[in-house]
Amino acid sequence: MSQKVMHKAATRGRANHGWLDSHHTFSFAQYYNPERMGFGLLRVLNDDVVAPGMGFGTHPHDNMEIVSIPIKGSLAHQDSTGTKEVIQTNEVQIMSAGSGLTHSEFNASKADPVNFLQIWVFPKERDITPRYEQKTFRPEDRQNRLQTVIAPEKQEGALWINQDAWFTLGTLKSGFSEEYTLHKQGNGLYAFVIDGEVEIDGEKLSKRDGMGISDVSSVTVKASGDAEVLLMEVPMK
Structure with missing residues (x-):
């Protein structure tokens, strides 16, 4: 018997700092829901909108797989591995914080806001050497099909993740x-609707709704x- 959990868009936590307007599907920072x-x-x-020229100053992470997916706009990234990149729409970034690193993220535009998804997944192996990777995924390759963008092995040109997890996008x-x-x-699937309306396992979901099924x-x-x-397949334990 399948298990489902529904998270409607309007029930998410929210933090609006002016320069940052963030919606949290799960407990984060000042938003706590057991x-x-x-x-x-x-x-x-996290569903983040960052004002032009603003962003997150240098801060540390360890033992977490961190994925960034720009929905609209571009994100400037810099970290202690020496990486300095700009992530655009139709690109996906993954960073293994591993044994520890510091990084910063800023809106790369001085004129337009950037909206991006920030996603954290617990790693399979702890304390690996920190690493960074990003890739452009052609939007035509996910028109009416499911495009794998993250996988535990280099399949279909996907980015590698230190976990038995698969991320898939579809337009x-x-x-x-x-x-x-x-x-x-033993894996479960968490679906997040970036835009529009979908039905997953018979459940209707609208823009920015999320649902987990195991x-x-x-x-x-x-x-x-x-x-x-966006479909995120992850181990349940």
Whole structure:
């Protein structure tokens, strides 16, 4: 019997600091909800809008897989591995904090806000050498199909993650339907609707809604209208 947890967009935590407007699906910073400490090994899902020229100053991380996905705009990144990059829409960034690093993130534009998803997943192996990787994924490769962007091995050109996790993006036309088969027994699937409306395992989800489902081997993803969706398959323990 499948287990489901629903997180409607309006029920997320929110922190508006002026320069940063952030919605938290799970407990983060000043937002604490004991029933929302993550989904399996998915710990953080933040939907951040950063004002032009503003950002997060240098701060430390360790033993966390950190994924950034720009939805609109561009993000300037710098870290203690010597990496200095700008992440654009249609790119995905992954950083293994491993044994420890520091980094900063700023809106790369002085004119337009940047909206990006910041996602944290607990690692499979602790204290690995910190590393950074980013890649452009062609939007046409996820038109009416599910495009794997992160995987535990270099499959289909995906970015590597230090965990038995798979991230998939899809830009779907109304009526599109596809079955997603989980890669590993014991994993669960967390779906986040970036835009539009989808139906997953019979549950209707709208823009910025999230739903976790576990104890299943596959789920049906159907676009109720034109939609953009992120699927995150993660171990449950």
